[in-house]
Amino acid sequence: MPSAAELAWLIPVLPLVGACITGLGLISFNRTVNRLRKPVAWLLISCVGAAAVLSYAVLAQQLAGAPPTEVLFNWASAGTFNLQMGFRVDALGAVMLSLVTTIAVLVMVYSDGYMAHDKGYVRFFTYLALFSSSMLGLVISPNLLEIYVFWELVGMCSYLLVGFWYDRDGAANAAQKAFVVNRVGDFGLLLGILGLFWATGSFGFEEIGSRLQEAVAGGSVSNAAAILLCLLVFMGPMAKSAQFPLHVWLPDAMEGPTPISALIHAATMVAAGVFLVARLQPVYEPFPAVQATIAVVGTITLVLGASIALTQMDLKKGLAYSTVSQLGYMMLAMGCGAPVAGMFHLVTHAFFKAMLFLGSGSVIHAMEEVVGHEPVLAQDMRLMGGLRKYMPITSTTFLIGCVAIAGIPPLAGFWSKDEILGVAFGSFPVLWVAGFITAGMTAFYMFRLYFLTFEGEFRGNDQAMRAQLLAEAGKTTDDQGDSHGDDHGHASHPHESGWQMAMPLAVLAVPSVLVGLLGTPWNSRFGNLLDPKEAAEVAEQFSWSEFLPLAGASVGISIAGITLAVLAYALHKIDLGKAVAARFPALNDFLANKWYLDAINDKLFVQGSRKLARQVLEVDSKVVDGVVNLTGLVTLGSGEGLKYFETGRAQFYALIVFGGVIALVVLFGSLG
């Protein structure tokens, strides 16, 4: 009986097999397979479920202290080169495997309810399984090359899923934007991988790390070149994990169905960048400049995400910017040389953010009963309010998520975020200040979301507001309600979602509350698993006198943020619109326009590249082809002239050719 680690290759293969079966079925027998909704769902959920069971077995082995396993084979070879592929199971990978499979199964169960009325139900499940497979493959990749392979594949799945409702223009644009922005990051990643291979002759993480250090010490690679290569590789995680300035695709990606936003754009795929940076710690560690850059990028991102989230009116967009901000925290931890802290925040964030997104999906699903299938209406918080009465499970779990992300002990977010802030305080005090203030903003915007959505009176039947929102989005009332399933925008108030959607929310609430306790600084089980040596050191150095002031301060600022939100949105004591937005219109515009980054991108890159392409085509057809056609015309003209001298065309040409040949033979002969 082989051990679970030896069977780890099955973890990505199982969902892949399921996806291939249904995918081929969809192309060959479209109608029949589309009707087999429940069997397909069962098949794919059991594939991912089996992968989950196997992942837990792998994790259990790692917890019991099993050594890392690596299996490789020659994938491509030429000359002396061998490009290897295979899989690798270690503690970090085992944690990610369990995390991804757990959330994937829950999201799939949830989707059964959420997508129940959608025509693309089977296609959706196929994509989900395909994504799970790619993501799991990424997690067990033993080297950079294989990471790149699955990196692209998860990107493709994200493209397919963001563009799932392909009749919506917004979805089409967002899908393309997501793919292209990620390719910009991959451009750097690819060059970085190639460069590191040139410098070290290896794609493996540890080998690259040690050999690069040797090469720099030996002088065969300059320090600057090594830093450049490291930063090029970092471009990949920047795009995938939505770090400034490549974060622009993530908020747009919310055009995809909400279960996707939970699985891909909050819990798993966007965390892949953080995961890769954690894997690359042996490479990055010797270069403080690289670490500092990562930390600064992370900090800019966390401030940017939180500040934009302050003004968002779209529930999902608000959560999306919150994800950007939290990813910034993780990256900050990586930059501070504390991958364990970053990974821990990744895990806790995955649970509560997945829960928050699924909760928002439940809200949107309920809103659609009232306002119809129009994202502009169903996702806008100005039409929500008072939903707690109608949706008790959703509102309770959403509240738990808000408390968790705000960093109130003993919920998950407190422990992980506080650990990061603690490390940052030690390494980069300036960045700590930014992270600390942002913690307050986080608490504020999350509770703003909560109060606007679930408290107060239900505003969904406010026709004037509906019309205003549609007008702002440039749509008319006739547009609303499109072809997705039955358009049932006739209920007067929303209802709680069915068990398929409520159950995953309830399940995710448990780790959102408890998982943080695995990473208490005085006895971090999480740290013990990933890096026992460092965890022991941390536990030894731990002192309450250091921990309490920092923790107290961050809890304090969170409570301040929550209080402000309560005053403004629950008790309506302060009108922030008048008090702040009206007084500082420039700041408000700056935030509402998302730091003007989309506008700059559009002007500079989108319009710029189109213009350049048009000009090149102009040159191609006018100049390059023009010369050709001109030559043709001249030949025709001279042909007309020569016609009069011509006696027999064939002989004449033969003569010309023969003469030319003779001349060239003579020429070559004299040269040789």
Added chain:
Amino acid sequence: MPFPWLSASILFPIAAALVIPFIPDAGDGKRIRWYALGITLITFLITVGAYLNGYDPAVEGLQLVERVQWLPSLGLAWSVGADGISMPLILLTSFITSLAALAAWPVTFKPKLFYFLLLLMDGGQIAVFAVQDMLLFFLAWELELLPVYLLLAIWGGKKRQYAATKFILYTAGSSLFILVVGLAMAFYGGGAPSFEYTDLMAKDFSTKFQLFAYAGLLIAFGVKLPIVPLHTWLPDAHGEATAPVHMLLAGILLKMGGYALLRFNVQLLPEGHAQFAPLLVVLGVVNIIYAALTSFAQRNLKRKIAYSSISHMGFVLIGIGSFSALGTSGAMLQMISHGLIGASLFFLVGATYDRTHTLQLDDMGGVGQKMRKMFALWTICSLASLALPGMSGFVSELMVFTGFVTSEAYSLSFRIVMAALAAVGVILTPVYLLSMLREIFFGKENTELASHTHLVDAEPREIYVISCLLVPIVGIGLYPRVMTDTYRASIEALVQRETTALAKVIQPPPGDLIRQPLLSAPALPA
């Protein structure tokens, strides 16, 4: 005497084509198309038989050699054979042609002539890859021009006359260089003239001669590949061709250029290659970026894909110029991979045109509502074309990149700049391909288009053709050694030859791009 596999695969389709006029047919081409499909399939089986029975991938030299004296006074012999460079392309040719015959199902205009030309091309193209004699090569090269010219001029779109004329002038004009250089090489050094590759390989051409001969051949093959700025025939020819012809043009014809570059420029003129290789790399990068930009700006679907072909051929050039076994292997694989992917994309263009009756992207939109399966096939093939891992394009591009970056022949700065520029293609390719998908399939249905046309979804025949192409695409993508191992020995011998020549070339070429060893070799994994 063993069965003459290669001669059979060349002569059988040509002989079968000659029978076509005598086949009784009602004029609708139904019997002819089954006949042609059968012949192309048998030809494919013959080439597979050749591969299985007479070809050993571990041998680096010529195999399956057949030699018959033809015109001894001219030194002309019927001499065919295959090594690692030609065998995969022979298989590709017969494979794509059999699918093109299936793709030609809707052709009803002058079916006899159409299939006659198709079969003629089948034999002619296999001959280009199989012959081992430069004069024969020239004949085969020209023989295959005529069918293409007629196929373009008779079955093409509105500007077919212009496109066909441009094609024939371009290629015939450039192929003069082949003849001239071939003659010069055959007569070089005195003695009895011989056009056979093996004899030419044994000759010790002077470096200066090699340079001139190389330049001439580069123009001839550069038109075919094509290399920017010799490419302008291609968008016109591709823009006017019908789907099956298109598949042959993109799938096989372009590969003749790459094959000939490897066969003549690298193998016969290694010292010339050592001097010219940096230029090839630069031209490759220009191809990638320039054609990607023009493709992005194109509003006509066929021309867009045509430009994307040019862009992908850039990787072939970089691979050939890389002086590394990995890079050159990658160039070979890119040819095969693009043969498959290009053929599938052009087939889809044809299938889509049959339904929309327009190729202008501005007139399309929201087509995905009615044609879901077609949408899926388009998405898969576009993703293959933008080098998604798991498909062949990714492996070949990766091999070219890795081979070039680790190549010892170039200075570090040259490698950095060229690799970075080539990698810009990694960004540009999805930009134009995904924009294209968005404009055709995404969004609200274009009501005007929907009212004029009958948008039926993909039929089984179309799904079958694409599946046949996808099997090798995905197979190579998952485990590239199924393909690379068939030609590995030959490519390694070839790279050995060019590396020796590189060492012989003493004076640095203009621009100092070829580097004498400066850097210590990086530690490579055993």
